[in-house]
Amino acid sequence: MHPAPSIIFFTTLSGAGYGLLALFGLLGPVLGLTPSDSGIRYTALLAAFGLIGAGLACSTLHLQHPMRAWRGFSQWRSSWLSREAVLALLVFVPGLPFAWGWGVAGEAGGLWAVLGLLTALLAIATLFCTGMIYACLKPVRAWHHPLTAPLYVLFGLASGAAWAFPAIAPWAGPTAATSLAIVAICLLALAWAVKVMQWMHLADAPSTTTPGTATGLDALTGPGGYVRELIPPHTQETWLLREMAWRIGRKHALKLRLIAVIGGLAVPAMLMASAMTLQGTTALILGLAAAAAVQLGVTIERWLFFAEAKHMVALYYGAETA
Amino acid sequence: MTSLPKTPPAKRLGLVIDLDTCVGCHACAVHCKEWNHGGLPGPLTDEDPYGADPSGAWLNRVHTYEAVDEDGNSRTVHFPRSCLHCETAPCVTVCPTGASYKRSEDGIVLVDEDKCFGCGLCAWACPYGARELDVAKGGSGTMKKCTLCIDRIYNDTIDEEQRQPACVNTCPSSARHFGDLADPESDVSRLVADRGGYDLMPELGYKPTNKYLPPRARPVQTAPARELADVEAPGGFLGWVDRMLGG
Numbered sequence: 001m002h003p004a005p006s007i008i009f010f011t012t013l014s015g016a017g018y019g020l021l022a023l024f025g026l027l028g029p030v031l032g033l034t035p036s037d038s039g040i041r042y043t044a045l046l047a048a049f050g051l052i053g054a055g056l057a058c059s060t061l062h063l064q065h066p067m068r069a070w071r072g073f074s075q076w077r078s079s080w081l082s083r084e085a086v087l088a089l090l091v092f093v094p095g096l097p098f099a100w101g102w103g104v105a106g107e108a109g110g111l112w113a114v115l116g117l118l119t120a121l122l123a124i125a126t127l128f129c130t131g132m133i134y135a136c137l138k139p140v141r142a143w144h145h146p147l148t149a150p151l152y153v154l155f156g157l158a159s160g161a162a163w164a165f166p167a168i169a170p171w172a173g174p175t176a177a178t179s180l181a182i183v184a185i186c187l188l189a190l191a192w193a194v195k196v197m198q199w200m201h202l203a204d205a206p207s208t209t210t211p212g213t214a215t216g217l218d219a220l221t222g223p224g225g226y227v228r229e230l231i232p233p234h235t236q237e238t239w240l241l242r243e244m245a246w247r248i249g250r251k252h253a254l255k256l257r258l259i260a261v262i263g264g265l266a267v268p269a270m271l272m273a274s275a276m277t278l279q280g281t282t283a284l285i286l287g288l289a290a291a292a293a294v295q296l297g298v299t300i301e302r303w304l305f306f307a308e309a310k311h312m313v314a315l316y317y318g319a320e321t322a
Numbered sequence: 323m324t325s326l327p328k329t330p331p332a333k334r335l336g337l338v339i340d341l342d343t344c345v346g347c348h349a350c351a352v353h354c355k356e357w358n359h360g361g362l363p364g365p366l367t368d369e370d371p372y373g374a375d376p377s378g379a380w381l382n383r384v385h386t387y388e389a390v391d392e393d394g395n396s397r398t399v400h401f402p403r404s405c406l407h408c409e410t411a412p413c414v415t416v417c418p419t420g421a422s423y424k425r426s427e428d429g430i431v432l433v434d435e436d437k438c439f440g441c442g443l444c445a446w447a448c449p450y451g452a453r454e455l456d457v458a459k460g461g462s463g464t465m466k467k468c469t470l471c472i473d474r475i476y477n478d479t480i481d482e483e484q485r486q487p488a489c490v491n492t493c494p495s496s497a498r499h500f501g502d503l504a505d506p507e508s509d510v511s512r513l514v515a516d517r518g519g520y521d522l523m524p525e526l527g528y529k530p531t532n533k534y535l536p537p538r539a540r541p542v543q544t545a546p547a548r549e550l551a552d553v554e555a556p557g558g559f560l561g562w563v564d565r566m567l568g569g
Contacts, residue, residue, distance in 0.1 A: 072441075079416050079417055081443055137412075137446055217389040221389045223392075233403075317385075
């Protein structure tokens with residue numbers, strides 16, 4: 001599939017934003033981590049809403065008619081894209097009062113805890129819906145996989161945790177900083193482990209669809225024969241091929257996977273581990289570097305998610321498998 | 323509304339495409355483009371249409387495949403490809419705007435282009451590549467697909483024999499047939515039953531309405547071609563030619 005840059009930035013940025021918001025909703029009540037300094041809480045909320053806003057702004061860029069974006073909220077009964085759009089805004093119903101209570105008033109108990117948990121739940125549901133947009137598409141084998149939607153949730157939470165670290169840890173004391181670093185490293189390790197599992201699973205289960213099964217002409221050739229395209233319908237490439245059978249990105253896939261795992265897991269884990277006992281500006285710089293490395297790793301992962309996916313329509317245009 | 327009709331449509335209008343008689347002339351694709359450019363889904367914009375790198379939205383495209391069995395016997399099969407108007411069309415249910423819909427009266431899958439915002443998700447959902455986004459310069463930026471020529475088949479201002487899809491009307495080898503596939507007594511249903519009509523990628527479960535008729539079996543040539551028999555030189559002029567050329 002042709003990776004549209006706006007979709008990659010939308011899913012990675014708003015993914016981190018919703019993950020961050022979900023962690024704030026959980027941090028107060030479950031982990032008992034509410035920074036006493038209101039400035040830290042404001043920074044943290046600004047990071048979450050900033051990432052979500054930047055992501056949602058990117059999401060309209062790939063539409064041919066962005067002015068009709070409001071129609072995307074109407075079909076939640078059948079469409080995962082519509083469900084995602086509805087939930088992405090519904091998060092703010094408990095999210096805004098929670099942000100006021102947690103950020104401005106510094107409250108984390110009682111009603112505020114309930115609002116926080118509700119916000120976290122809706123943010124996670126939003127991430128799940130983003131994953132289901134792709135997971136429900138049977139023509140793309142690499143996406144129609146049981147781990148696709150969980151991975152969107154895991155990468156959202158893990159990259160959110162990576163941003164929570166520089167937002168909160170540098171001034172929250174070594175104990176809070178250590179717990180945050182541990183949460184972030186564990187989430188990152190889990191997300192990348194599941195991703196590697198999916199890569200291995202897809203590699204072990206090779207595709208069974210061929211031009212013969214797509215055209216039904218395998219009945220003519222028998223199991224020992226083959227079907228190949230002799231003449232394409234048009235002399236030049238069509239929109240379908242530009243959009244769906246993009247192959248150049250796959251060339252360096254293995255190297256890119258390695259860079260993604262090193263950048264998205266090994267580098268930030270080391271940076272956060274060295275920063276968790278430090279406080280102040282040094283911790284902030286290390287934490288920001290870690291978050292940037294995670295964002296880079298996740299962006300490469302998302303780019304490969306699109307670039308490596310083969311659409312079955314390619315079978316009609318000369319691809320041997322899909 | 324992008325939910326599918328709750329009860330299956332009483333009629334299932336669709337095409338039956340005969341891969342045995344299709345000669346790959348592309349007349350169906352050209353007439354489709356001509357009619358629909360000025361019809362309901364039009365315009366179907368082209369970029370650089372007469373230049374070196376033309377591109378544009380087409381609702382019907384004709385491929386040509388070579389099918390080879392394990393003994394090396396080869397068949398050339400022309401293969402028109404367009405929307406199959408699936409019973410459980412995934413392109414309809416994924417649409418977030420309500421632009422994509424399946425008609426409850428006859429099962430035709432259409433796009434309401436005033437609602438479509440051009441996200442392209444429905445084209446990703448279709449394994450058959452039946453939908454194309456009109457992204458050419460000056461194009462509508464909305465999704466284009468086969469309408470089964472809904473503006474011909476119900477059009478009582480044109481002659482009755484014209485009230486079928488343009489591709490069917492124009493096919494010079496009668497390889498395309500149009501009718502109600504829900505009615506087991508219809509001509510198209512009988513054709514499917516007689517000739518073993520099949521679905522494309524049935525394993526995906528989208529239950530396409532359109533059916534393809536397989537190429538008929540042909541005698542396979544097993545023995546090598548015979549050598550030319552030796553000709554006996556006759557007399558007269560031909561005998562003279564034969565002798566002059568060395569018998």
